[in-house]
Amino acid sequence: MDSGYRATDASFSGGTLVCNCASNPVKVKVSGDIAHNHACGCTKCWKPAGANFSVVAVAPTDKIEVLENGNKLAVVDPAALIQRHACKECGVHMHGPVEREHPFQGLSFIHPERFEGKGWAQPGFAAFVSSIIESGFDPSKIDEVRSKLRSSELEAYDCLSPGLMDYIATWTAKKSGAMENAITIENTGRIRAKLVAEAANGPVSFQAEKELLEKGVIILPDLFVNAGGVIVSYFEWVKNLTHIPFGLMERRRRERRNAQITSAMESMTGKDFPEHMRDEFLEGGSEIDLVRSGLDDVMRGAYHRMATVLSEHPEIRDFRTAAYYVALKEIGDAYKAIGI
Numbered sequence: 001m002d003s004g005y006r007a008t009d010a011s012f013s014g015g016t017l018v019c020n021c022a023s024n025p026v027k028v029k030v031s032g033d034i035a036h037n038h039a040c041g042c043t044k045c046w047k048p049a050g051a052n053f054s055v056v057a058v059a060p061t062d063k064i065e066v067l068e069n070g071n072k073l074a075v076v077d078p079a080a081l082i083q084r085h086a087c088k089e090c091g092v093h094m095h096g097p098v099e100r101e102h103p104f105q106g107l108s109f110i111h112p113e114r115f116e117g118k119g120w121a122q123p124g125f126a127a128f129v130s131s132i133i134e135s136g137f138d139p140s141k142i143d144e145v146r147s148k149l150r151s152s153e154l155e156a157y158d159c160l161s162p163g164l165m166d167y168i169a170t171w172t173a174k175k176s177g178a179m180e181n182a183i184t185i186e187n188t189g190r191i192r193a194k195l196v197a198e199a200a201n202g203p204v205s206f207q208a209e210k211e212l213l214e215k216g217v218i219i220l221p222d223l224f225v226n227a228g229g230v231i232v233s234y235f236e237w238v239k240n241l242t243h244i245p246f247g248l249m250e251r252r253r254r255e256r257r258n259a260q261i262t263s264a265m266e267s268m269t270g271k272d273f274p275e276h277m278r279d280e281f282l283e284g285g286s287e288i289d290l291v292r293s294g295l296d297d298v299m300r301g302a303y304h305r306m307a308t309v310l311s312e313h314p315e316i317r318d319f320r321t322a323a324y325y326v327a328l329k330e331i332g333d334a335y336k337a338i339g340i
């Protein structure tokens with residue numbers, strides 16, 4: 001990094017990475033351009049001797065091919081996200097695919113300085129800068145490093161660049177269902193699920209829902225699936241109004257009753273109550289158990305009401321419409337009951 005880079009060639013289309021061995025070097029072909037080239041200060045990436053930073057980029061894993069002496073490669077840490085394949089003799093990391101489910105899945109980390117040819121894209125930023133301290137760098141000198149990086153036009157970050165962090169967060173949010181329109185007509189074709197449960201609000205677009213329903217996919221709507229938070233908030237409200245925790249009045253009495261039942265069963269049968277059930281059976285029901293039980297009951301009741309609507313009204317064919325039917329009918333009935 002200190003001695004600079006050869007110019008980026010816009011027409012660069014890959015090449016061969018070669019390890020540091022004087023004889024029988026490992027050779028890995030990259031068929032296509034690289035992306036996100038950056039300097040990395042982390043302790044995991046391979047660095048040339050004496051360097052504080054590695055230079056590391058990604059390429060699609062299906063564009064990577066081990067050409068020669070692959071038998072010299074071993075995975076550095078099989079538990080790591082990046083499966084860094086290093087040459088057992090010289091230690092250079094030759095390729096590191098990300099195979100597990102992750103925003104970088106399908107990409108392989110490589111070190112462009114190991115390309116035989118030139119023209120590869122220069123690093124665009126510096127990542128994991130503070131991590132160099134973990135390798136023994138003097139923390140009091142870290143500001144000098146940051147300034148030096150910036151003067152080489154490498155913005156210094158302690159994780160990845162904001163663009164990549166946003167990409168990772170977006171992937172995570174979409175996966176958790178915490179984003180609206182995570183399923184649209186752009187990606188319904190790739191959905192193999194038979195059941196979609198909307199864990200957050202509005203994850204399936206209107207058009208996508210139509211397509212999925214036509215394909216026979218069952219969609220459990222957001223207003224049902226993620227109602228748990230609202231239900232337990234209601235329990236909390238009721239508890240606040242009564243100024244008393246759920247189960248306070250009955251718990252000890254129930255414990256005594258359960259102990260009586262246990263000893264009666266033991267004396268009637270002449271056998272000990274099964275040890276693995278004893279504690280749970282004797283327990284009088286803590287507040288959290290009661291809240292979970294109440295939540296379970298409300299959710300089952302709500303599901304049952306939607307299912308009844310679906311079976312009694314053939315013109316209603318999906319759970320969302322059934323849920324709205326139930327909700328609006330209850331509001332209507334309540335209005336009628338008070339004469340509005």
Ligand SMILES: N[C@@H](CCC(=O)N[C@@H](CSCO)C(=O)NCC(=O)O)C(=O)O
Pocket residue numbers: 040041042043044045056080081082083109127128131132134
């Ligand atoms: N402080 C730690 C950071 C290690 C780390 O998280 N490294 C990143 C970046 S590597 C290329 O940019 C990472 O994604 N690692 C995943 C992995 O190593 O499998 C340290 O320095 O050790």
Ligand SMILES: [Zn+2]
Pocket residue numbers: 040041042043044045056128
């Ligand atoms: Zn790294």
